[in-house]
Amino acid sequence: MKTSSKEVQDSVKKLFEDGRISHFIGYEAGSDSLRVTPCFLKSGQTVSRLVWNPLCANNLAKYLLDLRKVEGKVGILVKGCDSRSVVELLKENQIERDRVFIVGVPCSGIVDGEKLLAVLGISPGDVVAVEDGGDAFLVTTREGKRRVRKEQVLRGECLVCRYPTPVIYDVLLGEAIPSLPWVRDDYSLVRELEELSAEEKARYWNRELSQCIRCYACRNVCPVCNCPECIFDKKAPRWLSKANDISENLVYHLIRAFHVAGKCVDCGECERACPMGIPLRRLNKKVEKDLLELFGYTAGIDVEQQPPLTKYQVGDLDEFL
Ligand code: SF4
Ligand code: SF4
Ligand code: SF4
Structure with missing residues (x-):
């Protein structure tokens, strides 16, 4: 998860400035440090709300079904799995390709909050931030920084993910990830x-x-x-x-x-x-x-x-x- 929140913010700001999108669907900080929530922007003035981190679990593609309610082109942030559902929406003519600007982010796994709390033996209020640290997540808690091996705390779908890099995008932020090292038997x-x-x-x-x-x-x-x-x-x-x-x-x-x-x-x-x-x-x-x-x-x-x-x-x- 080497792409940073700042890179996402800068890229989306430019898309608004260049008039390439009228709306953007991404992620912003949620109600506690273990959550992010979908974020809907109508202008580049508010891009500082956007975040990209190992808690960005939601598949935002579902919101594209509301495209008919807005004018202009809608930008959306997609991980590998989310991009595949965009492909399915296109196949079914549920969305028009030229109404969507797809910002892809290579993804190296999303944290399962419950697993994380169990492994660290802490409660949600103890977590300050979760960052990607390569083969581990770096968790800042009130007591200090802890390192947790990804395989211990990844979401189930991330343990078997074959498509960490989006399969469809207009711009890709960061380097493609060909495969995830922990994936062995999908079934x-x-x-x-x-x-x-x-x-x-x-x-x-x-x-x-x-x-x-x-x-x-x-x-x-x-x-x-x-x-x-x-x-x-x-x-x-x-x-x-x-x-x-x-x-x-x-x-x-x-x-x-x-x-x-x-x-x-x-x-x-x-x-x-x-x-x-x-x-x-x-x-x-x-x-x-x-x-x-x-x-x-x-x-x-x-x-x-x-x-x-x-x-x-x-x-x-x-x-x-
Ligand atoms: S499976 Fe779970 S989410 Fe689905 S209808 Fe039943 S309780 Fe609700
Ligand atoms: S896992 Fe499959 S059935 Fe479940 S929400 Fe995603 S696309 Fe739908
Ligand atoms: S690792 Fe794969 S399944 Fe998990 S969130 Fe990322 S793209 Fe989706």
Whole structure:
């Protein structure tokens, strides 16, 4: 994470001055030192609010769906995973490429705040700042500076990230990062579950999904969950009741998993937003793995490549019809 906040601020200021953007979506300091929050700018006067650091977890691409509400070109800061969801939005014609100015930042991992506090044995109020220190995070606490190995405290998606450098951008701030040294097996979490019997899998998912309160935060935060009218909100026909039981919860999660199949870029936002701590990435990673093995397909890489479940070829098997 060698790009600094100052570099982001200077670059965005110039974009405003040159009249290349009318708005910018980035990050600013949050309510405590372990949080950043999305930041929306309308002028270069306020770029000093912008920050870029190992806490910038939010995938800001979801906000591009509001492009139609503003005039002009909108600038946005994207990490590798976020850029892949921009690719998916372009594929689905949810945004127009010439309305967006993409500022890419190579990313060497985002901190999982809860893991960090557990490893250091401190509370949120003890953290003053978190910086990137190469293979470790440098954490300034009230007691002094501590160094924590990244692998101990990275977010789950960052431990398996194959695209730390944005795949699409108009300007890249900093040097591209070809790969992250700790990434080995992208699907170890999925393999563990695949080895269970059908009954054990059912027990596992029933246990996890029975905790779901159907707040829909996972859907709302997901950049590729972007239907103008979601079937879960429809009253007629009503696809899902309001009842909060395991059968309705299973239907919700299975439908959503298939709706994001071939579009999910493993940004981890759904899991991060879930107030019940449900391991949603495990479900989406299973679908991702199957699409890779069956179709050689990876989402969010190429604007011209259609997801396998949305295209039909004359030679496709059709015994199921
Ligand atoms: S998944 Fe990759 S690009 Fe996204 S935050 Fe983690 S390391 Fe950065
Ligand atoms: S965010 Fe969590 S609790 Fe809310 S609907 Fe999604 S899985 Fe359920
Ligand atoms: S399903 Fe979750 S991990 Fe996948 S794109 Fe949506 S928010 Fe990101």
